[in-house]
Every structure is written in structure tokens, then in C-alpha cells.
Amino acid sequence: MGDMTLKDRLLSALEGKQVDKVPVCSVTQTGIVELMDEVGAPWPESHSDPELLAKLAIANHELSGLEAVRVPYCLTVLAEAMGCEVNMGTKNRQPSVTAHPYPKDLEGMEMPENLLDKGRIQAVLGAIKIVRERVGPDVPIVGGMEGPVTLASDLSSVKSFMKWSLKKPELFEQVLDFAAEATITYANSMVEAGADIIAIADPVASPDLMSPDSFKNVLQSRLQKFSSSVNSVTVLHICGNVNPVLDYMADCGFEGLSVEEKIGSVKKAKEILGDRARLVGNISSPFTLLPGPVDKIKTEAKQAIADGVDVLAPGCGIAPMTPLENLKAMVVARDEYYA
Numbered sequence: 001m002g003d004m005t006l007k008d009r010l011l012s013a014l015e016g017k018q019v020d021k022v023p024v025c026s027v028t029q030t031g032i033v034e035l036m037d038e039v040g041a042p043w044p045e046s047h048s049d050p051e052l053l054a055k056l057a058i059a060n061h062e063l064s065g066l067e068a069v070r071v072p073y074c075l076t077v078l079a080e081a082m083g084c085e086v087n088m089g090t091k092n093r094q095p096s097v098t099a100h101p102y103p104k105d106l107e108g109m110e111m112p113e114n115l116l117d118k119g120r121i122q123a124v125l126g127a128i129k130i131v132r133e134r135v136g137p138d139v140p141i142v143g144g145m146e147g148p149v150t151l152a153s154d155l156s157s158v159k160s161f162m163k164w165s166l167k168k169p170e171l172f173e174q175v176l177d178f179a180a181e182a183t184i185t186y187a188n189s190m191v192e193a194g195a196d197i198i199a200i201a202d203p204v205a206s207p208d209l210m211s212p213d214s215f216k217n218v219l220q221s222r223l224q225k226f227s228s229s230v231n232s233v234t235v236l237h238i239c240g241n242v243n244p245v246l247d248y249m250a251d252c253g254f255e256g257l258s259v260e261e262k263i264g265s266v267k268k269a270k271e272i273l274g275d276r277a278r279l280v281g282n283i284s285s286p287f288t289l290l291p292g293p294v295d296k297i298k299t300e301a302k303q304a305i306a307d308g309v310d311v312l313a314p315g316c317g318i319a320p321m322t323p324l325e326n327l328k329a330m331v332v333a334r335d336e337y338y339a
């Protein structure tokens, strides 16, 4: 088992098979300003240019030691291709959706023809191919994207989406099914381009925004459809304190569940999951990885491994101003843990 490749180790860990040591990587966004400067691939340009997109992603594997390459750096690629307006952000601010195609009702809603040729989708698929060529077959590639719940709310606006969830269940379910179909198509195109793992971030599915009852009765079946229709290992990331829905998340069919430090106890979370899913996380991106210091990062990382995380990772997207040194500290901590 000492000869496990990074890809074998990460896939095995997510599938619940035995590994020689816990892998360390990020299933959430990895772009940091320090590396943008180092390799000349700044945001916002590197969101749209496949070469720059690949370059920055590879940098945060080769230079930090994180054991996967993760693309892209936002949750707006599919939303934009589906008709949302996007503000591309700045060097240290991620792109965000600024206008929605179906804010009032779903009249005229239909899948764009040639969806995969819209917006930046080909840039992402091109970047995945470049990454594979450069890192070879043994380094895992994580394709990141918005989940179906977040896409549905981007298409309709958070306000309408919330309102429909309470008062117009037909519209709510209709936009969710539509979004699920689009996310599956896009995810499988990333798998075909070379992604080994699809990691969706679905912040709008958080108990901070949607009730646990909604999650169980309406969202869960869409997430199940996603995981069963995507031809790769899948990871579900939901922000915030997900304890009220963790049991339901475990039944969504994803190999990995990526969670924040806000869940509190890793041990308790592992008990809830049982053998239904593996836990990915949960070093605080804003409160530990961004400010450091290195000693604190190492202490928390070793504790997370001791408590049973299956993949050591940031709890959420890495803050762009995070120093490279702090990401390296997670890797060092993992190595010291097994020394």
C-alpha cells in the first residue's frame, strides 16, 4: 500500500476502502493571490482562459503539496451558460451571479441548445484536458461546480426560490428538476474531459437557508438523482452547520460529504454517517487557514485526522488571500501525524 498513487489514495479514501494515510486536498476552490502572482494566472482572467485556469490549479498542487488538482474557482460557470448574468469579480473576489433568467415564473424555461458550448464551459473542459496532460494519470482531478439547488436558485433568484419553496411547490420542484438535469449534463462532460471526482458545492441547500424538512422531502431526491447519474466518484459540499441535515445528506448517494468546522464534532458526524458516506474537511477556511498561524493549522489538522476525517481538507472554499505557507502546513501536519 506504500505505492498508492495520489489518485488511488483519494478515490479509495472516498470509497471507504483502506488507505495508508489520510489524503489531504481541497474539494472546494483553491485559487490564492500568492500563486496567481507566482505563476502569472490572475483572476478574473484565469476564470475564462483554459491555459491560465489550468496553470493556477496545477500550481496549488505542485507548490502547496495538496494531493489533487481542482478546477475551476467559482460556482458560476453553469449558471452563466444557463442564462444568468455574472460579475467576474476581481483578483481576490470570486465571480457572482447578478441577474437571473426566470425571476418571476418559469415561462419559456428550456435547456439551451448546445449547452456545453455556452459561456465558459469549454474553457473549463479545456483546462481539465491540459491539467491531465501535465500532471499525468496518477494525480486526481476534482471538477468543481454549483449543485442543483444552488443552480435552481441562481436561475430563479434566491427570493423567488425561497418563496416557491413555501407557496408554489410546483414551480419549486420544476426548477429543481431542470437544474438537476443541467448539472448532470455538465458534470458528465467534466468526467469525459478527465475529471476523476465531481465535487458540487450547494450552499443554498444549507439549513441556514432551507428547512431540514425541505431538504428531506424535496432536495434529497434531486441530489440522489445527481449522484446516481454522474459517472464518477462524487462529493457534496454544503456550507454552514449542516448537523440538522447530515443524516439526510448521508443518504444522497455521494461518496464524500464536505463540511465546515461549524459542525462541531467530527466524531459525532462520523457516527451519524456510519458507512453511508465519508467525511471531508473540516479545517476552517476563514478562521484557521486564512489567518494561521502555522502551529494552529497543524494542531487542528492533526486533531481532525485523529477524530476520523477521511480526507483532510479546508472546510469551505480557500480564501484568496490565504498564504501558501498555511496550505503547506496542512500537508506537513498530515505527514507529521503519520511519522
Ligand SMILES: [Zn+2]
Pocket (backbone or CB within 6 Å): 201, 203, 237, 238, 239, 240, 315, 316, 317
Ligand atoms: Zn462552503
